[in-house]
Amino acid sequence: MSAHTRGRWWLYALLTVMLVAVVAPFAWMVLGSFKTQGELLQNPPTWWPQTATLDNYTQLFSRLNFKQYFFNSTVVAVAVTAGNLLFCSMLGYALAMLSFKGKKALFGVVMATLMIPGVVTFVPLFVLVANIGLIDSLPGLILPFLVTPFGVFLMRQFFLGLPRDLLDAGRVDGAGELRIFTRIFLPLAGPALATLGILTFLGSWNNFLWPLVVAQQEQHYTLPVALALYSTGQNSTQYGLLLAGATVVVVPVLLVFLVFQRRFIEGIATTGIK
């Protein structure tokens, strides 16, 4: 027993050191976003801002148009999330509860593409989106991500766990097939929809490569694109602005995460996909 307690003391020490190492960069980012350029270049670096200033944020939103990027990111993430929730739950339900011709083949094809990395479809997808005239537009950022094989898989697995009796009960009551789905099964799918919704929203908010290529004029940039181009461009030495930009990209998802964290971590643990 005493060995146990001694062991715990060490574990707490180890975990605390790790936690500090993990959280410190975030704290440094947020605190740094309130510092002046001069202070950020000081050696040794300061921890608390000596002269706290909001200049970086006012510049970001007035001169650098981060308001627009924030709006774009939000529109894209919300549309992509809505599409995935709707279309993936529809197909997931059909695959789990209904029998129809071609079901096995459809499921097989969708699952096979789960393993194909995004880089493979990247070039032809760009050509396709260019050919239908959607390069440099918000629909071009949204359409390719409206459905994902992973979403179908997640919803199907969830619906498989619901009792089939509900389906028969609905039929006996004379409800149509689509009505049974929207009125009986969809409301029961809350937990799965929440998991899929959070994962999709975060994925879309943090998505980088596709928006980087498709959004060509700056009015269509999403936040990560704006931040990346800004930080690799000629302005890359305005450190305060960069840290404020990084904070603006990170803080909304941190808030979403803190609100839904329990559900989110359960979702990761049970599905095992990032």
Place this chain on the structure above:
Amino acid sequence: MATTTEVTPRGETGHTSPSPRRGGAGMRAVREGRAAWTLALPFCLLFLVFTAWPVLQSLFMSFTDTKSRDLRSPFSVNVVGFDNFTKAFADPVFRKAALNTAYFVLIGMPLTLGIALAAAVALDKGITRFRSAFRLGFYLPVITSIVAVAVVWRFLLQQDFGLINTVLGWVGIPGPNWLGDPNWAMPGLILMASWRNFGTAMIIFLAGLQGVPWVLHEAAAIDGAGAWQRFRHITLPMLRPTMLFVSVTTSIGYLQFFEEPFVMTSGGPLNSTISMSMYTYKQFGFGNYGYAASMSYIIFVVIAIVAAIQFRLLRDNT
């Protein structure tokens, strides 16, 4: 689609089937099938256009010399067979990119999983208080944008006023010029990637550890096994399936290593951090679509092979 629309009205009037009961069951199957395809249709259309078609076209494109100027008519190009692939294997930059990617995976993955496993084991049975706070904290980097992370880490890794070298200085170690030195740029990126990604693996390890029966540990402890022996001979073998899953998913992610060098080093200094994905992206940027498509399929094949090897290693030796 045509057959279902025909059958339904006839079925409704009851003319098709002599037995009303059979007709009812058949009707229901038809109605069910029609409903299922109605539900499946929006997904299928989007999936065909934006996933299935690009996958196939990419395969075709990888055997052609498609350039960006062929954008309007992707089929007016020359089929060049395996030329792109032989060109890639002879391309010194692609070779360098492949080596860098291997370096990133071979060092980065064990480091990430090691930290994750240590954190998970410590959190699982060792402590009771603040467990969820630790779990939450360790998970924070995972959910944040890699671009924002990269921006912040560019400062942390600065030679003169970076936080990491400052901390190293406290214990008397002069920190290197992380991102400016070809020998230190990759270790810097690996450090950052491990920091960012270990949380995902930790959560999955935690779920796996719940499947390790505590009685085994107690029995072994009574027999005099120390903490390390119990970890080595009970926890690790029981975690094998979890380990397989985590290492496969982590290596798939790490083999596509892109954003970190893009934002932090642009592949430099001296191509020391250019990755296969990043070189693919660069070739795409130069307008060499066929070449880029071939390299994307090389990455895909490498991923498939690596996943298959891990399945072999971790599944058969149980």
